[in-house]
Amino acid sequence: MxxxxxxxxxxxxxxxxxxxxxxxxxxxxxxxxxxxxxxxxxxxxxxxxxxxxxxxxxxxxxxxxxxxxxxxxxxxxxxxxxxxxxxxxxxxxxxxxxxxxxxxxxxxxxxxxxxxxxxxxxxxxxxxxxxxxxxxxxxxxxxxxxxxxxxxxxxxxxxxxxxxxxxxxxxxxxxxxxxxxxxxxxxxxxxxxxxxxxxxxxxxxxxxxxxxxxxxxxxxxxxxxxxxxxxxxxxxxxxxxxxxxxxxxxxxxxxxxxxxxxxxxxxxxxxxxxxxxxxxxxxxxxxxxxxxxxxxxxxxxxxxxxxxxxxxxxxxEAERKRDEPSDDKESKPVAEKIKKSDVRSVQRVTLPEGKDAHWAGEYYLEWLGKALGPFIRVRTDEDGVSRIYIRFFSRPILELSYDPVKSGEDRAVYRITGGMFANAKDAHSGRLEFLMIPDTSDCVVAIHDYMPSMPWFLYKYTQAKLHLAVMYAFRKHLERQGRLGRSSTSKKAGGSVGTPSSIEAQG
CATH class of the missing domain: 3.40.50.720 (NAD(P)-binding Rossmann-like Domain)
Structure with missing residues (x-):
């Protein structure tokens, strides 16, 4: 014993x-x-x-x-x-x-x-x-x-x-x-x-x-x-x-x-x-x-x-147990939970030299409003809440709240706290995260536990596809910024052209 x-x-x-x-x-x-x-x-x-x-x-x-x-x-x-x-x-x-x-x-x-x-x-x-x-x-x-x-x-x-x-x-x-x-x-x-x-x-x-x-x-x-x-x-x-x-x-x-x-x-x-x-x-x-x-x-x-x-x-053994009658519910295998209508979307981007996840989060929201300007506008308040609107709509389609407690050590976390496109009541853990891969310039941009409010079939073939297209455009934009940044640093005479903060110059 x-x-x-x-x-x-x-x-x-x-x-x-x-x-x-x-x-x-x-x-x-x-x-x-x-x-x-x-x-x-x-x-x-x-x-x-x-x-x-x-x-x-x-x-x-x-x-x-x-x-x-x-x-x-x-x-x-x-x-x-x-x-x-x-x-x-x-x-x-x-x-x-x-x-x-x-x-x-x-x-x-x-x-x-x-x-x-x-x-x-x-x-x-x-x-x-x-x-x-x-x-x-x-x-x-x-x-x-x-x-x-x-x-x-x-x-x-x-x-x-x-x-x-x-x-x-x-x-x-x-x-x-x-x-x-x-x-x-x-x-x-x-x-x-x-x-x-x-x-x-x-x-x-x-x-x-x-x-x-x-x-x-x-x-x-x-x-x-x-x-x-x-x-x-x-x-x-x-x-x-x-x-x-x-x-x-x-x-x-x-x-x-x-x-x-x-x-x-x-x-x-x-x-x-x-x-x-x-x-x-x-x-x-x-x-x-x-x-x-x-x-x-x-x-x-x-x-x-x-x-x-x-x-x-x-x-x-499995066949024997299946054939044996039993009223003991605890002896039966635990049934897997039916999957809820949740979404996980993960894409990797490469940031310009010297930039981190906090910069990437702020830059992404700013870029989104510029790149999709004719259709989308983004407003970020002093309290760290960003709201994404379709042009001429008074209600936001998504509301993202920066979480300073969960952010840190090369990580920026935005909670999905509302918006017409989010089932926020059931998706309290939905979030958008920017995470740096250690010892690299790679940043993983991830949506976790997001539950859309629109019917699943409609979401899968509209909003989900649009998100992938937007992330592809963002990745390509950062690649251009990185190339321009490297080009500008190689010049003897400095200048502001191609700096990572110049969204207007690159669109």
Whole structure:
């Protein structure tokens, strides 16, 4: 029986994505030695258990992030944003990942987290960053954002993780299972370093509090390095099926991701970025390997067999529970909440040199009135409330209130507090945010939790499209300002032409 002293001596860890594929399995291992604060969007609906406290958290909210990371020693970062997070999601997963990582990093620093352990992907050594796939570039940016917090970060980089209910492995399994004849593009000859889920969990847990790996990126891999074609052949052997493979070098990645999505039924938001990364060799680099952390023990075949067996048992258990009559409502899975009619729209712009998020917010509202002058007017009062009007209308279409309390540290927050276009009564948390990406001139402009007042169909194909067009024009305008600013500074004789504050000159 555990004593009071033993309970008090157990470190406490934050586990993000605790209800996800990696998180659920990692939790089982961590419970042996740690007390866990398990974070999930639906955490409040979960029952706490021994050594596990559930909390709800939306990392798009800075307030949620700060509150959820309280009271912990270490934190695991297992977050990605490939799947839509609102009824209408506009923007790239890379920009959304940047927001999530920034909020987490700031919250970790302010809550005194001692170490962040982050699960990422293996990055090829011999390629410039701009030539990497979107997914790998995003993983690198997330790593840099986490590191900008000043909290020591251990990045565990893995290739294809072999386990049930994952992302890449189920795609491989479904392709081999469903296609008796497989046409293989060039990328199927790319080498990758598969690793069993259990070995990844060992690496993640073994990194906590480990001084040897603090502040480092560590590659991990199993005993097998092989091409995707070789993995498909071994998968066919595990399944006990005969498959024919035909090399088709002219089949591009874009065509590949289309047919892979159609055959496997995987959501394109998840599958496309992953398949784009398959052109890169993802093999653990010896200089980034640490004994006891990097060296996975299970072969691909062993891990594949175990994964399929585990998946079979889970399906049988689910069918058994479904067939059993029960009046115990608590034993039934918690139903997912029906999505409300909310909007998340995220776009990235590059600011002129020396400018920050506070400048961007003020400049955007000023530019909006100038650029759309014949149709739109913007009035900002001394109290920080900006109202956007359609010309000749007495009521504003949107009312934005600058929030000095929530703003700060390269962030400007405007609450959506009214206007004919906003359902402000139900959307009290709607906001427009300007967030700087650490150590860059990039600023993410994001609308969160906005609920439009007009009928959804009408909003989706009018106001939502117009917002994207306006943000595109704003981004292009800033690019011109940046070019003019650089040009003017190169001249020996100074002048006011092209300065970032001259909206009238550039329109």
């Amino acid at each position: 555990e004593t009071t002293t033993e309970r008090q001596s157990r470190p406490k860890v934050i586990l993000t994505g605790a209800s996800g594929y990696i998180g659920q399995n990692l939790m089982k291992k961590l419970k042996e030695d740690y007390d866990i604060i398990a974070l999930s969007r639906g955490g409040d609906s979960r029952e706490d258990e021994e050594h596990v406290e559930w909390r709800s958290c939306d990392f798009y909210s800075m307030d949620d992030s700060l509150e959820s990371l309280k009271g912990a020693d270490y934190a695991f970062y297992l977050i990605h944003s490939m799947m839509p997070s609102a009824k209408l999601t506009q923007g790239s997963f890379e920009d959304m990942d940047a927001i999530l990582a920034d909020h987490f990093a700031r919250a970790a620093r302010k809550n005194g987290i001692k170490q962040i352990v982050y699960l990422s992907g293996i990055v090829p050594d011999d390629l410039p960053e701009e030539e990497l796939s979107r997914h790998l570039r995003s993983r690198l940016e997330v790593q840099r954002i986490l590191e900008s917090s000043g909290v020591p970060v251990t990045t565990i980089r893995a290739g294809l993780i072999v386990g049930p209910q994952g992302s890449s492995f189920p795609i491989l399994y479904k392709l081999v299972k469903r296609l008796p004849v497989m046409t293989l593009p060039t990328w199927t000859r790319t080498k990758t370093h598969a690793i069993a889920l259990d070995d990844v969990l060992v690496a993640l847990k073994g990194s906590v509090g480990n001084e040897e790996v603090k502040g480092r990126a560590i590659d991990v891999g199993g005993p097998d390095v092989m091409s995707y074609k070789e993995m498909m052949k071994q998968m066919a052997e595990v399944l006990g099926v005969k498959r024919h493979f035909i090399d088709l070098p002219f089949l591009t990645v874009n065509l590949s991701r289309l047919w892979v999505t159609l055959i496997t039924g995987s959501p394109k938001e998840m599958a496309y970025p992953l398949i784009e990364s398959l052109i890169h060799p993802m093999v653990a680099h010896p200089d980034r390997m640490v004994e006891g952390i990097s060296d996975g023990k299970k072969t691909f075949k062993e891990a594949a067999r175990e994964s399929l067996e585990e998946e079979r048992k889970k399906k049988e």
